[in-house]
Amino acid sequence: MSDVLITMHGVSKSFGSLCALDGLDLSVSRGEIVGILGANGAGKSTAMRLAVGYLAVDRGTIRLAGYDVARNALAARRSVGYLPEGMPLWGEMRVGAFLSSVAELRGLNRVARGIAIERVVQALSLGEVIERTIDRLSKGYRRRVGLAQALLHDPEVLILDEPSDGLDPNQKHVLRKMVRDLSKRKSILLSTHALDEVEALCDRAVVLHRGRIVAGGTPRSLVENASKKALKGEGTALEQAFRSYTMG
Numbered sequence: 001m002s003d004v005l006i007t008m009h010g011v012s013k014s015f016g017s018l019c020a021l022d023g024l025d026l027s028v029s030r031g032e033i034v035g036i037l038g039a040n041g042a043g044k045s046t047a048m049r050l051a052v053g054y055l056a057v058d059r060g061t062i063r064l065a066g067y068d069v070a071r072n073a074l075a076a077r078r079s080v081g082y083l084p085e086g087m088p089l090w091g092e093m094r095v096g097a098f099l100s101s102v103a104e105l106r107g108l109n110r111v112a113r114g115i116a117i118e119r120v121v122q123a124l125s126l127g128e129v130i131e132r133t134i135d136r137l138s139k140g141y142r143r144r145v146g147l148a149q150a151l152l153h154d155p156e157v158l159i160l161d162e163p164s165d166g167l168d169p170n171q172k173h174v175l176r177k178m179v180r181d182l183s184k185r186k187s188i189l190l191s192t193h194a195l196d197e198v199e200a201l202c203d204r205a206v207v208l209h210r211g212r213i214v215a216g217g218t219p220r221s222l223v224e225n226a227s228k229k230a231l232k233g234e235g236t237a238l239e240q241a242f243r244s245y246t247m248g
Ligand SMILES: Nc1ncnc2c1ncn2[C@@H]1O[C@H](COP(=O)(O)OP(=O)(O)OP(=O)(O)O)[C@@H](O)[C@H]1O
Pocket: 015, 018, 020, 038, 039, 040, 041, 042, 043, 044, 045, 046, 047, 085
């Protein structure tokens, strides 16, 4: 079996007259963590929604764990855990009941559900809030519940839209360690605005600008290949490189 678990080839998507993605090519191998960077509105979340089949592509193909997302939607969805941008759905449910329902939808039997829930509750320190209503949790805890549901069925592919958004510094650390540990067996695609996270976590990153990839490579190569003229001003080298790729 191929060890490239995420492939996006020539993927385009428009909303009316707005072209949100224009011919995106991207692949992630097992063991790799790839970051999608880009300014607000660049197309990061759209790429991820297309990857998990929440939106249909206009053109192009997407494969998850070898399954074509359009032709073999069920198998593709089974192989992926997805953390959407923003809040989890079903906010009126209690955390424990929510995780149990998701595990059931994922086809886990009663015993496997118990084991899986215990695992993610431990990993994300959710024990204290298990009886609380999701909508009433703080933002960071809601984010952690979202991460927990993405991990329940131990998928081969993880697609995480701004996973560290809203997390406190300790939880960011926990998240990074967890993602790194998980990545040994999986392909992980994540988006982030935190460029220090890219340096700490990602093997490679692509920079999206107005729906197109304008740069890609290791965090170091993104810095090395940025326009030297632009490498000045405030911020780390990667922040400056990011500016140079996404201005204009
Ligand atoms: N359902 C939709 N209908 C119409 N336009 C949309 C829809 N979803 C996204 N867009 C537009 O597509 C473009 C890309 O949006 P997207 O959410 O992918 O950006 P993003 O890179 O995730 O930005 P952010 O950093 O703010 O999360 C934006 O111009 C956005 O307004």
